[in-house]
Amino acid sequence: MKMSGAEILIKSLKKEGVRHIFGYPGGVVLNIFDVLYDEKDVELILTRHEQGAVHAADGYARASGKVGVAIVTSGPGATNTVTGIATASMDSIPLVVFSGQVPTLLIGNDAFQEADIVGITRPCTKHNYLVKDIKDLAGTVKEAFHVASTGRPGPVLIDLPKDVTAGTTEFKWPGDVSIRSYNPTYHGNKWMIKQAAQMITKAKKPVIMAGGGVILSGASKELKELAEITKTPVTMTLMGLGSFPGTHKLSMGMLGMHGTYYANNAVQNSDLLIGIGVRFDDRVTGKTSAFAPYAKIIQIDIDPTSIRKNVRVDLPVVGDVKNVLIDIIKAMKEQKSQWGAVRNAWIKQIDKWKKEKPLSYKFDKNIIKPEFVVEKIYEVSKGKAIICTEVGQNQMWAAQFYKYDNPRKWLSSGGLGTMGYGFPAAIGAQIACPDKLVFDIAGDGSIQMNIQELATAVINKLPVKVAILNNGFLGMVRQWQELFFKERYSHTRLGVVPDFVKVAEAYGAVGLRAVKPDEVEPVLKEALKIKDKPVFMDFVVDWKEKVYPMVPAGAAIDEMIFEEEEKKPEKKLKAVK
């Protein structure tokens, strides 16, 4: 039986197990939307902006581990997805984005709503396709899901000319995908694994640095096992939060520019650094020439291009993190070392650092400190919520003061640093996990970048809790201006911030506000009671509050600035013997 291209597309999506699509209609995708009108098994969630659709698909993917799907129209619809695709690309999130395209014969003619989206997204997708023949459609969809979700995951775009979705042909679903030039390495080299095991055995002051790759690979259990049997302390990158329990006694929290004193010191004094699913981003390493100066570095990653890209690596292991960790654990168990005795001094030293300078802020009973709001969110959600963030101070406080014990509970734009990511991502996460509590920790700047998605949340009855840390400023940039630009607050004071309570109400959502610290908890508890619509919580916070500790740009990560001693970088600590 012949089917239209649009029908083939939706049938292919069903074959791939897709239940939810985020999207926005338009001229050249009318055929697809017409098929969706009667469709029972696949639900399209209409966002209010194409960027929101892609971020929502991204949040859906991060929270569920499935591939996120978005469908948009050609031209502006397609170009509006670029920020969302680039965000997913930097964080290795599996997405398949379908964009409409003008009919094949008009491509290249500057037709109405035409954009070369395949050309535009080439550098920010894992791969992309232009389907020129309807016969290739089903096979391309299958291949796209395969490419997006295997190896190092990433976004894939498929451009669909109008005549391809409107035409008809037989539906043929390919049995298998085989791409001769795409064969990711899943198992680590045996010799390398043996070497890694020996290096871990020999090390006196090892540190595990876990990243987003651990979560993508589903290797949290293995990571915990390795850390526990070898008594190795663990620090996480921003993307790695939740890959190892934040409340575990071996956890040192996040490292890097706003990492903890103890994590940064541990890395700088370690004699072995085991990077697992990390790419040594500049926000993590600070000055690379002074990064982990006494350590041998092992890097485990499925993507060979991540290895030795930013820092020297003594032992690379290319493979899927989970498989490699299973093999290393096996090798470690054969070695029967007395780990406790070997590591005690090192763990003691780290505990000393933990006591010396824990993450802290000065509580004030008259004005709300943003860190206090995050702590209270942790309390009322009992640490079990899915936390999405925007980008800036809100993101850092949410990373520092909420403890993530499980993977896929922390959704944040790490690589690209996209303001406006958190709210649509929270919508996607709530659709993927309808029974979970979902928060977006936002700033008053970034929430305004995708505030239109309130309508999406209201109409779908999504009880997303948005905590706006409202300081009237673009806080992180203001912080840099205060510290490094003589307090010249050029264009970071927002001036007119809308009344977020009224905005929420105008959309049919609930708006709440707290201006005193003792109002924070009641507002949160009130918000938790609402189960059928989104809530905006406007927390009017101290605008002077800054994120600490902080490593200034270009400094080594143990040259931190702390709250009490602003502008005076600490003298570098000597290596601990």
Added chain:
Amino acid sequence: MRHTISVLVENKFGVLSRISGLFSGRGFNIESLSVGETIDPAVSLMTIVTSGDDRIVEQITKQLNKLIDAIKVIDFINIDHVEREMILVKIAPKKNDKTEVLKLAEIFRGRIVDSGASTFTVQITGNESKIQAFIELIKPYGIKEFVRTGKVAIAREGIKKTK
């Protein structure tokens, strides 16, 4: 350090721009590039010449390997290989210099492939240093036009030793 890299790719539209995008997106320059079909018409071979320190070239080859449409990547730096390039030079010598130019072309085993009232077009094939030497020698006689194909390379059989 200069590297000659061969990339076997799927013969599809957009592949060249994926490859060149890898270079331009990282600020790396392509010094020469030649592309042609292989015996299998579904596969093309690109020969790229680029420069950079070991870390840059390691990144380039890894990134090329990562492209879905790239089937195989070979960096010839540690492989014994034959390299060839061809140039066509249109030379406009003064009347008195004509024999001199023809002699030079002969020494370099060049072939005269075209001739006009006052010009010769010489075809020279060889490795880079030979071509460079010919250009230097012929320059004073007046080069009117000049094209080069870019390098192609192939490994020597049997002795793929690592330097």
